[in-house]
Amino acid sequence: MGFFEWLDDTPLSHFVAETLWAYPTLETMHTVGMALLIGSLGLIDLRVLGFKPELPLLETQRLLPLAWLGFTLNAFSGTLLFVSDAVMFATSYTFRLKIALIILGGINAALLGRSVFQTPSAGAPSVPTAGAKWIAGASLVFWFGAIICGRLVAYTP
Amino acid sequence: MDLFVWLEHTSIANAIRTIRWLYPALETTHYIGLSLLVGGIMLIDLRVLGFARTLPLKSMIGLLPFVWVGFIINALTGGALFIYGATSFGVNHAFWLKMGFMVLAGLNALAFDLSVRRSRVDWVAADLPPTRVKTFATLSFVLWLCVVTTGRWMAYV
DSSP states (O other): OOOHHHHSSSHHHHHHHHHHTTTHHHHHHHHHHHHHHHHHHHHHHHHTSSSSSOOOGGGGGGGHHHHHHHHHOOOOOOHHHHTHHHHHHOHHHHHHHHHHHHHHHHHHHHHHHIIIIOOOOOSSSSOOOHHHHHHHHHHHHHHHHHHHHEEHHHHOO | OOHHHHEEEEHHHHHHHTTTHHHHHHHHHHHHHHHHHHHHHHHHHHHHHTTTTTTTTHHHTTHHHHHHHHHHHHHHHHHHHHHTHHHHHTTTTHHHHHHHHHHHHHHHHHHHHHHHHSSSSOHHHOOOHHHHHHHHHEEEEHHHHHHHHHHHHHHGO
């Protein structure tokens, strides 16, 4: 655990943990990033699963930059929040599960992009494959799972 | 305030105090509702402002039912959380600021809705939202950011 203890004692860690406004500001950023990421990616997932069929399936990829913006905000704010209390987060099983779910969600999103947005056929497919639907369903499970674990870090070992 | 003391002694407050997993569960559900509510509203606002033009404006405004589901989830979970901690939330400045921003966001949404219903030209179908409507969308985005921010800051003031 040497590395995380060292991290906990860096000036950056002390800055985030001890400056009055830093922690709540990063938390706020993390919450807004969450809404952007889940809002846009979740809508793509729901569209693939058959909701809102009036949205052109291929065009929903226009929402991906917003998902990336949310992800970037949260990678940034999440890293700083982690550094502020590294030993606690690194030893939390719930936090480790959250990170695992985010990694799965990321891999899953790449798979979704390949199966829905990079189809070789020229004609725009309006009906996603069964495989794409499973990926979209899994995406919702992974990301909502990550939200749940994130909130529960404060209450569980 | 007597009302806040009374609220804290209702059966709902007692249940949250006695059942250990209830408070974290309510908080987590509040975050899931937030993702639907704020994620959905931001997508609609950004679309009105010209983001992701290839997604039909009408179907994006059609996401409002998701936003309402998020709002109802958060009104219920937020109401329960307030009842549990009424005497502390009741004197929390960030909480009342949050409520103020929500009232403003609600009035703004009402103005937006009236603009959709009352306009003589069907700007939704034509995808030409008037400047007035773009102002409502910008205000909505900013006001909900303020709601999230003041909500997060409740723990720190």
